[in-house]
Amino acid sequence: xxxxxxxxxxxxxSTSADRFEGANLLCPGCAHSIIVREVLNAxxxxxxxxxxxxxxxxxxxxxxxxxxxxxxxxxGFENGSTAVAGAEAMYKALKTKGRLKQPDRNPKFVSFxxxxxxxxxxxxxxxxxxxxxxxMMHIVLDNEVYANTGGxxxxxxxxxxxxxxxxxxxxSYGEKRNKKDMVSIMASHHIPYSAQVSPNKWKDxxxxxxxxxxxxxxxxxxxxxxxxxxxxFDPKDTMTIADLxxxxxxxxxYEIIDGRELNITYRPKNIVPVEDYLAAQGRFKxxxxxxxxxxxxxxxxxxxxxxxxxxRREEAKV
Amino acid sequence: xxxxxxxxxxxEVWDGNFAAAQALRQCQIDxxxxxxxxxxxxxxxxxAKFLSDNYIEGEFVMVExxxxxxSGCIGAAAAGGRVATATSSQGFALMVETLYQASGMRLxxxxxxxxxxxxxxxxxxxxxxxxxxxxxxGWIQIDAYCPQDAYDLNFIAFKVSEDHDIRLPAMVHQDGFxxxxxxxxxxxxxxxxxxxxxxxxxxxxxxxxxxxxVTHGVQTEEDWxxxxxxxxxxxxxxxxxxxxxxxxxxxxxxxxxxxxxxEEYDTKDADVCVVCLxxxxxxxxxxxxxxxxxxxxxxxxxxxxxxxxxxEQVRDALKGIKSIAALDRSSPNGxxxxxxNEIAGSLFNTDTKALLSGYIYGLGGRDLTKAHLVDLxxxxxANVDAGKVTTPLQQFIGVRGPKLSYL
Numbered sequence: 001x002x003x004x005x006x007x008x009x010x011x012x013x014s015t016s017a018d019r020f021e022g023a024n025l026l027c028p029g030c031a032h033s034i035i036v037r038e039v040l041n042a043x044x045x046x047x048x049x050x051x052x053x054x055x056x057x058x059x060x061x062x063x064x065x066x067x068x069x070x071x072x073x074x075x076g077f078e079n080g081s082t083a084v085a086g087a088e089a090m091y092k093a094l095k096t097k098g099r100l101k102q103p104d105r106n107p108k109f110v111s112f113x114x115x116x117x118x119x120x121x122x123x124x125x126x127x128x129x130x131x132x133x134x135x136m137m138h139i140v141l142d143n144e145v146y147a148n149t150g151g152x153x154x155x156x157x158x159x160x161x162x163x164x165x166x167x168x169x170x171x172s173y174g175e176k177r178n179k180k181d182m183v184s185i186m187a188s189h190h191i192p193y194s195a196q197v198s199p200n201k202w203k204d205x206x207x208x209x210x211x212x213x214x215x216x217x218x219x220x221x222x223x224x225x226x227x228x229x230x231x232x233f234d235p236k237d238t239m240t241i242a243d244l245x246x247x248x249x250x251x252x253x254y255e256i257i258d259g260r261e262l263n264i265t266y267r268p269k270n271i272v273p274v275e276d277y278l279a280a281q282g283r284f285k286x287x288x289x290x291x292x293x294x295x296x297x298x299x300x301x302x303x304x305x306x307x308x309x310x311x312r313r314e315e316a317k318v
Numbered sequence: 319x320x321x322x323x324x325x326x327x328x329x330e331v332w333d334g335n336f337a338a339a340q341a342l343r344q345c346q347i348d349x350x351x352x353x354x355x356x357x358x359x360x361x362x363x364x365x366a367k368f369l370s371d372n373y374i375e376g377e378f379v380m381v382e383x384x385x386x387x388x389s390g391c392i393g394a395a396a397a398g399g400r401v402a403t404a405t406s407s408q409g410f411a412l413m414v415e416t417l418y419q420a421s422g423m424r425l426x427x428x429x430x431x432x433x434x435x436x437x438x439x440x441x442x443x444x445x446x447x448x449x450x451x452x453x454x455x456g457w458i459q460i461d462a463y464c465p466q467d468a469y470d471l472n473f474i475a476f477k478v479s480e481d482h483d484i485r486l487p488a489m490v491h492q493d494g495f496x497x498x499x500x501x502x503x504x505x506x507x508x509x510x511x512x513x514x515x516x517x518x519x520x521x522x523x524x525x526x527x528x529x530x531x532v533t534h535g536v537q538t539e540e541d542w543x544x545x546x547x548x549x550x551x552x553x554x555x556x557x558x559x560x561x562x563x564x565x566x567x568x569x570x571x572x573x574x575x576x577x578x579x580x581e582e583y584d585t586k587d588a589d590v591c592v593v594c595l596x597x598x599x600x601x602x603x604x605x606x607x608x609x610x611x612x613x614x615x616x617x618x619x620x621x622x623x624x625x626x627x628x629x630e631q632v633r634d635a636l637k638g639i640k641s642i643a644a645l646d647r648s649s650p651n652g653x654x655x656x657x658x659n660e661i662a663g664s665l666f667n668t669d670t671k672a673l674l675s676g677y678i679y680g681l682g683g684r685d686l687t688k689a690h691l692v693d694l695x696x697x698x699x700a701n702v703d704a705g706k707v708t709t710p711l712q713q714f715i716g717v718r719g720p721k722l723s724y725l
């Protein structure tokens with residue numbers, strides 16, 4: 001077992017050895033890069049990383065450049081998780097056979113993918129990786145939309161959001177379906193650890209990532225990733241939006257141990273109305289027309305209901 | 319726990335699938351990621367059994383689809399070790415996206431393809447539809463005609479694929495059921511001799527070398543994509559066949575068994591010649607000998623290496639032949655057959671006077687009988703006698719109903 005990295009404060013955290021370079025093509029204000037840096041900086045161990053096709057991939061490995069100072073692979077849209085699983089299998093094989101070049105290391109295997117590459121097209125691959133017990137972590141950079149291809153809806157897009165394939169219009173309020181509960185689905189694989197994180201709560205993030213690295217077996221992390229381009233907010237407001245997401249409980253922060261014990265890891269002192277979260281983003285602008293205001297009320301009820309559900313689960317330790 | 323070696327008889331009775339599984343065992347694969355599909359399943363079942371009996375040291379990852387199987391193989395190969403898998407038909411079709419990715423990423427992986435028809439209609443039997451589907455994927459494709467070949471050519475595939483001048487994945491094809499499930503005598507190599515022929519895996523750009531982090535699978539657009547693809551094609555066109563020939567030569571010294579990039583049978587003085595793939599080569603040889611007894615100077619050419627296509631070797635093999643038949647076991651669906659096209663490409667712009675006709679046969683496992691081949695050679699001789707092709711350029715043989723022919 002490798003030593004867990006000790007992080008005293010944000011200044012130290014933000015200036016510790018960085019294996020994801022700032023030289024990349026992501027949009028100003030993109031939360032992906034913040035999340036990736038937080039994850040990578042949570043450990044000093046060697047890393048084997050993958051990215052599924054998507055914003056993170058196309059913006060960080062454009063030949064002849066790379067933003068990654070760690071082993072990194074991209075194959076396709078749906079199979080980034082399995083790329084890492086294959087590498088992890090090779091690590092085990094070479095360890096058994098005594099052929100590792102640096103046998104004293106404790107590499108961490110991590111796949112990054114967007115919500116489209118995780119909730120939709122890569123769903124089966126991730127399920128396979130979780131079920132087979134690979135010692136790996138899959139992290140969803142959940143911006144609730146196919147951002148790389150210009151803002152189409154995914155099964156993570158929440159109800160009422162305007163996306164290019166579920167646009168708000170004269171007779172439509174945009175996306176009609178509710179977001180898929182991916183954390184629960186993955187926890188149902190009875191993996192040792194699954195959690196939801198958000199980049200604004202960096203201590204919570206680091207704790208969960210370090211917990212995930214410490215357990216033996218597959219780990220699933222869903223990371224809220226506010227998207228300045230598709231959620232339509234000013235690039236300087238990324239962290240404000242993330243704060244609204246966690247403090248309105250639209251993105252509640254919790255963890256599930258072994259698929260059967262849920263712990264809430266962040267309880268906002270002042271719970272913000274969901275309306276404030278929606279109002280801060282252009283993708284929900286149309287909901288504030290008189291005819292759609294009932295949807296804002298329904299949003300609040302749904303979030304309240306989910307928060308009550310999470311608390312019941314925590315209390316009952318299920 | 320060290321693994322055990324297996325004592326083999328000089329000649330074992332193996333079908334093509336088990337021969338391939340034994341070759342994989344002897345090559346000591348580090349990671350196999352696989353998914354079952356008829357008729358290739360016994361290869362990975364055999365491998366799993368070897369593992370459970372401690373004849374293998376490595377990881378066997380039973381994934382949830384063929385796409386994931388090749389995805390896992392790509393990740394494992396990039397990590398830096400010996401990798402193999404097997405598939406057929408629909409599984410191969412599901413893998414196609416990743417086949418292009420594996421070759422474009424220049425990762426050595428050996429894929430045993432037990433050839434089977436593609437749906438619809440669903441069919442589990444052998445034809446070459448899946449093999450042909452892979453022909454532009456940037457892989458090396460080598461064809462086994464019998465279980466002995468399926469065994470031997472796996473060693474060749476690893477040796478060529480993993481060579482640092484090559485770094486391209488390789489398929490070893492064998493015919494579904496006709497080869498994969500037909501037991502024959504197979505001359506074996508001992509575990510040590512077989513392994514030493516292939517040699518230790520030599521990693522390159524391996525992700526598990528943490529002192530030298532690498533980025534695999536980058537983005538290139540119009541600025542660099544063409545150069546990458548051109549370089550891959552150039553290596554296939556210029557480097558692979560000499561390396562395969564070298565491996566064939568080394569293997570002959572080791573085993574006494576001689577393989578050729580293009581297999582020629584009685585072609586030197588032949589007037590008529592059949593060009594085909596897979597288990598049909600043996601049938602065609604037998605009929606060609608019988609035709610010779612009847613006074614028709616018949617020969618057979620078997621294509622051993624399908625990709626890169628051996629244009630020069632095919633041209634040389636067919637030199638002086640007067641009438642040639644290209645036999646394609648895959649529906650070209652609106653075009654000439656692949657072999658017809660490639661042979662035409664090989665001979666065009668030469669001073670050949672050869673007549674070329676194409677035959678589509680054996681779809682979905684339909685037998686190619688000796689009677690079919692007798693008729694076929696007779697037609698080729700009629701072409702020679704007439705000094706022109708006397709039949710349509712494309713004929714379907716062995717199919718029910720009114721005769722289908724085109725062009």
